[in-house]
Amino acid sequence: MNVTEKNSALVFISPWGQKREVVNRFEDYLGSPNHIDSLISFEKSLDLDEQQCIPEHEYAALNKWGLCRYFVPERLDGNLRDFDEMVMLFRSIFRRDPAIAVGYGLSSFMACLPIWCSGSNVLQQRVARIINQGGVISVAFHEKDHGNDVLRNEFTAVPVESGFSLSGEKWLINNLSRAVGATVFAKTDDRIQGKNYSMFFLEKSNLDDGAHVDRIKTVGVRACHLSGWAAKNVDVSNDSLIGELGQGFEISGKAFQISRTVLPGMTVAIADTALRMAVDFLESRKLYGDQAIALPLVQRDVANVFVDLISADCLTLATARLAQVAPQELSLASAITKYWVPTTIGRCMDATSVLLGARHYLRKGKYGYFQKLMRDASVVSIVHASPGVCLGLIVQQLRQLSMYGQEKQAQYAGEDVDIAQESKLQSIFCLSDPLPAFDYEALSLNNRGRDIILQSFALVDRRLAQEELNQTTTEICELNKQISNAYDDLLADISEKLIGTDMRSPQWFDAAKRYSELYAAACCFYTWYYNRANGQIEFDAAFRSGEWLAGMLNTILQTGPIERDEYENITAYVRRCYQDNKTFLLMPIRYS
């Protein structure tokens, strides 16, 4: 909560308003991406991509603004307090150039997370100082032969008298050439699976003792420097160990829940720019004697992209906030976010490429930037846990989720209320509400069957049904019924048909996909429900009325195409945002 004095009157600024001010200040600093003199411009970024150059000047300027401090918790003199603020701030980079966003420091953030969660106080202070001063650290986690099958990694750290001796090779490391340190995942014990890996923080001198593998060329994010690192008997001290010996898998399994939650949230902005480019083209393109954007088919496609975009916005803001309200449930929320959002953003990119026609394929000219965005966007899905890995993380929880889910459904089937659950939902979804500080120690490898999002759905849905309904809210009630029925069916399928079968079968993964879709639908519903009358947020009337929500739920549930009046209204809104130079997302930021 913040109260400031303005013109001698006390003006209340909600946490949402404060976050918007921070993002607006950052946008002003960055300048318009359409102007070559701005810090990050489309033209310069396209050139960096073609040349595969590292944007050192841009990185230095971002450090000067203080962006690096958003990787560091407040308790360590950083600016990271709320994850939704971090998400919205980094969207400003992603909507300009995903390669700069990824290259600037997201690997530093990932590298820090195990230290913020489990490192000693001394190590936390040391790394915080490095990051706050603009230093870069890398994550040396994966190996060429094992990918996400990390429990078969072969890089070893053998205990020696003064610490550990490291040997092996790590692969696809971002920013190693610029790094002043790295977080390394290494095997420390041959005997016990799961407890035989540990994490280490290596200084620059340690990294220099190993050999840097040549730069690895990629299809997208070509301004990033990806390489590998080979170590042969590199000695590190005992105090480089993060947490306890043998805790590496558990530490990373918890810490990376945070990055799997916030990273997809940031990348939503890529699709925002893609849609802006498509609308720009459609406004000027003449077809059959009229603007292309006047065609009904085009309008429906534009509306579909917008609905996907805003759904991804709802889910990512929700899970970023859930991290602070219910951190013990982040294992599920992060896996769903990292699976569902890149899939949805990929669909947006495909649809906008169709809207741009042949121009999406060109490397020069007004829309020559789009092909770079498409290549860059594809990294979002594969980096830091692929869709298959994320679905696997959901699969391993489905049995418990189905049992607790069925118990909760039975409990709430009557007139039961659960004030505590509803209060938590309010904290997660009311975007102007303050958030509790994040508890890094509350993370868990699984949800223990708990899922506040779907298991509480019946409670809130019932409250809506008790209101005086209009045509739109009646439709929402109908769609909610479909969510509830689909959820019941899914839980029954899991407990009656899937349990006892091979958990590697596609049927389990299909169930995880369905669970994710229902989870996303419920998040969209709650975002509307808890903000429709929120005077502290400047939502459009079409959001408040529920019109967009009906489109979102219909799309996620695949219950039918968006109707003509809906896609016309949505397209009109999209065109207004485009003309006003504002983002299409829930926080309507105006481009500088």
Place this chain on the structure above:
Amino acid sequence: MRQAIKSAPDNFSLDAMIKWICQKIASERLVPIDDIDPDASFVGMGLDSMSAVTLSGDLEMALNVRLPPTLIWDHPNISALARYLVGTVRQSETVNG
């Protein structure tokens, strides 16, 4: 199927616990119970990180006690796990009266 996961062992003796875990793993892996060696390591049985977290969750629900998701890694075979679970369940009963 639901009962197969929710049902607890017949009693909380070590033998009953070992037999119950063997049954669970046999039904999970679709093999006869005689094929499950209580002293063979979970790693040797091919339990990966996903099944380790799942099994820990199943045991937690069936026994109604709070267990760490890393349980299987701390107790690397069925016999060791059963000894730990018997102790935990008895302690829980004492605390809860």
